[in-house]
Amino acid sequence: MNLADICHAVTRLTSDVGQFILAERLSFQSSAIERKGHNDLVSYVDKEAESRLVEQLTELIPDAGFLTEENTKQVQGKSYCWIIDPLDGTTNFIHGIPCFCISIGLHYEGQPVLGVVHELNLNECFYAWKNGGAYLNGKKIRVSEVSVVSDSLIATGFPYHDYNRMKPYMEVFDHLMHHSHGLRRLGSAAADLAYTAAGRFEAFYEYGLNPWDVAAGVVLVQEAGGVVSDFSGTDNHTFGKEIIASNAKIYPEFLEIIQEKFGADR
Ligand code: 2AM
Numbered sequence: 001m002n003l004a005d006i007c008h009a010v011t012r013l014t015s016d017v018g019q020f021i022l023a024e025r026l027s028f029q030s031s032a033i034e035r036k037g038h039n040d041l042v043s044y045v046d047k048e049a050e051s052r053l054v055e056q057l058t059e060l061i062p063d064a065g066f067l068t069e070e071n072t073k074q075v076q077g078k079s080y081c082w083i084i085d086p087l088d089g090t091t092n093f094i095h096g097i098p099c100f101c102i103s104i105g106l107h108y109e110g111q112p113v114l115g116v117v118h119e120l121n122l123n124e125c126f127y128a129w130k131n132g133g134a135y136l137n138g139k140k141i142r143v144s145e146v147s148v149v150s151d152s153l154i155a156t157g158f159p160y161h162d163y164n165r166m167k168p169y170m171e172v173f174d175h176l177m178h179h180s181h182g183l184r185r186l187g188s189a190a191a192d193l194a195y196t197a198a199g200r201f202e203a204f205y206e207y208g209l210n211p212w213d214v215a216a217g218v219v220l221v222q223e224a225g226g227v228v229s230d231f232s233g234t235d236n237h238t239f240g241k242e243i244i245a246s247n248a249k250i251y252p253e254f255l256e257i258i259q260e261k262f263g264a265d266r
């Protein structure tokens with residue numbers, strides 16, 4: 001099977017497991033919430049969704065490794081590795097706020113090659129594979145053409161767990177409040193990246209994220225013509241716990257803003 005076929009099979013899978021997640025949302029009780037750590041919530045919905053995904057993805061590529069948020073299956077040292085967040089935006093899900101996604105990335109020999117982010121409430125399935133382009137529900141998507149940060153809408157995630165870099169974070173926030181079209185916080189990094197790929201946001205930045213929050217969205221942005229890096233401008237974005245993603249035109253200006261504020265504090 002080639003990457004395009006694998007990608008289409010994954011979109012069918014996210015549609016199927018997405019139905020389960022949406023059905024459970026209707027009857028969800030807050031008593032089902034469990035705490036994994038500070039501000040780190042989970043429920044049986046995340047876990048059941050993940051085990052369904054893992055089972056089907058194992059059939060798709062039998063010898064693939066896995067890195068998953070809920071630890072259903074961890075297998076390292078394989079050429080292919082699925083990086084999965086069965087429910088990105090768990091806090092939104094729990095509070096009944098309609099923005100949460102299934103996020104499935106695939107690495108080959110350590111390089112990102114495929115990404116599917118399925119936002120379930122609007123049934124928007126964003127997907128991309130290496131050298132194949134990026135798509136939303138069958139239509140090709142591109143990053144925006146905006147060329148200056150002052151004309152940009154910027155997505156971010158507020159620190160919720162690692163508060164060590166609050167000072168530079170707030171300085172960037174302050175700067176962008178004054179010098180952009182505004183800031184948005186969706187509560188799902190996967191959706192932030194998918195929306196950047198589709199040209200809805202010009203840029204996204206956040207620190208403290210995990211690989212499963214961003215692995216799929218990275219491929220979307222790259223295949224839609226955008227740029228992804230860490231705060232130093234290198235490609236350590238998926239495992240490096242800091243990420244910026246933007247259209248190619250504003251990337252140099254956006255990176256400079258991030259580096260000016262975070263430079264001394266990293
Ligand atoms: P999650 O829902 O899968 O945990 C946005 O800041 C990102 O951080 C999301 O992708 C979200 O992924 C993660 N996150 C984890 N805990 C969070 C919290 N309490 N509030 C906001 N985001 C959280």
Ligand code: CA
Nearest residue numbers: 069085087088
């Ligand atoms: Ca999650």
